[in-house]
Amino acid sequence: MKVLLVGAYPPPYGGLQVHLAGLQNYLERKGHSCFVVNLGKNKKLRSSKVTSPTTSIGVARHLWKRRDHVCHLHFGGNLHTRILLLALIAGVIFPRRCTTTIHSGGLPVWGIPADPLRRILMRISFSRSRAIICVNQRIAGFFRDLGIRRERIHVISPYAAPDGAGNRRFPDYLGAFLKKKTRILCSIGLLEEEYDIPLLLSAFRRYAAFNPGAGLVVIGSGSLHSMLEDRIIKMGLTDKVLLTGDLDHSHTLGVLSSSHCYIRASRYDGDCISLREAIHFGIYSIATDTGFRPEGAVLFQPGNENELLERMLAIPDCPDGTGSGADNSHLDRIESILSNSPRAETPQAPHNEAL
Numbered sequence: 001m002k003v004l005l006v007g008a009y010p011p012p013y014g015g016l017q018v019h020l021a022g023l024q025n026y027l028e029r030k031g032h033s034c035f036v037v038n039l040g041k042n043k044k045l046r047s048s049k050v051t052s053p054t055t056s057i058g059v060a061r062h063l064w065k066r067r068d069h070v071c072h073l074h075f076g077g078n079l080h081t082r083i084l085l086l087a088l089i090a091g092v093i094f095p096r097r098c099t100t101t102i103h104s105g106g107l108p109v110w111g112i113p114a115d116p117l118r119r120i121l122m123r124i125s126f127s128r129s130r131a132i133i134c135v136n137q138r139i140a141g142f143f144r145d146l147g148i149r150r151e152r153i154h155v156i157s158p159y160a161a162p163d164g165a166g167n168r169r170f171p172d173y174l175g176a177f178l179k180k181k182t183r184i185l186c187s188i189g190l191l192e193e194e195y196d197i198p199l200l201l202s203a204f205r206r207y208a209a210f211n212p213g214a215g216l217v218v219i220g221s222g223s224l225h226s227m228l229e230d231r232i233i234k235m236g237l238t239d240k241v242l243l244t245g246d247l248d249h250s251h252t253l254g255v256l257s258s259s260h261c262y263i264r265a266s267r268y269d270g271d272c273i274s275l276r277e278a279i280h281f282g283i284y285s286i287a288t289d290t291g292f293r294p295e296g297a298v299l300f301q302p303g304n305e306n307e308l309l310e311r312m313l314a315i316p317d318c319p320d321g322t323g324s325g326a327d328n329s330h331l332d333r334i335e336s337i338l339s340n341s342p343r344a345e346t347p348q349a350p351h352n353e354a355l
Contacts, residue, residue, distance in 0.1 A: 015271070174247075
């Protein structure tokens with residue numbers, strides 16, 4: 001089978017990017033050929049297996065060039081008009097061979113658009129997909145309400161179990177910070193409003209009063225970086241909180257597997273891969289109750305600082321290390337959906353055309 005994966009590709013290492021790279025590796029290990037059209041911000045990515053077009057026309061050209069493939073679209077964030085048109089074009093180029101995965105937990109929050117024309121465009125665009133994979137039930141409900149046929153909607157986690165505990169040969173600044181702390185708390189995500197990092201900082205300042213040797217590592221980048229740096233200074237936390245920016249996935253896993261606790265304070269989520277990774281490593285994991293958290297997470301209500309602090313004060317002295325074990329059965333389900341597409345081909349040598 002020849003698969004065309006279309007979506008954001010790492011770096012940076014957000015949840016969607018990590019899933020796309022993990023799915024590519026999984027499919028290639030199973031003997032399938034994969035090529036990636038990168039829709040992410042990093043347009044410097046070029047290889048025999050990845051291309052990064054800078055225009056919508058360029059994206060469409062690559063889709064047409066590989067029209068003998070099975071197409072798998074990956075979308076996160078707001079489904080703006082450009083994304084809807086891409087879904088529509090892909091559905092036309094790959095009739096009955098286009099699958100779409102929706103990663104954004106914000107979709108049910110935004111709701112069905114009030115504008116009837118936009119609602120029609122959204123329904124037509126996604127009706128072209130042979131299958132729509134949603135990372136949680138609320139997103140699936142959104143598409144059912146939109147009028148997509150139920151038999152086309154599948155709820156499948158995007159998580160792929162990591163290989164090993166990551167790279168613990170950290171950059172000097174990160175390694176020095178970790179060595180000074182007796183207890184490490186970790187948060188991974190974008191520095192954007194919906195991730196509620198200010199709430200996490202407020203709760204951590206109160207927590208640090210009970211645990212003066214604790215440190216908080218916040219991994220990720222975003223538009224609030226400067227504001228959060230200023231807030232950390234004003235709160236007197238410069239020696240206790242480190243904003244690392246983006247790290248490669250191996251170093252992120254290294255920090256995560258070295259931590260005493262992982263915290264996800266987001267106001268909503270699709271499916272949080274870093275939370276599942278923390279649980280996989282046996283790390284005490286605290287997360288907002290968004291209605292679709294994996295087993296093993298300790299929950300608190302979004303925006304409730306007191307409840308978050310209460311959960312933080314229950315962090316054990318040492319991670320239990322038991323973990324949840326590796327289960328990639330959901331990737332088997334995705335492979336099955338792609339393989340059952342009409343004209344899906346049997347495994348063959350990888351497509352090595354460089355662009």
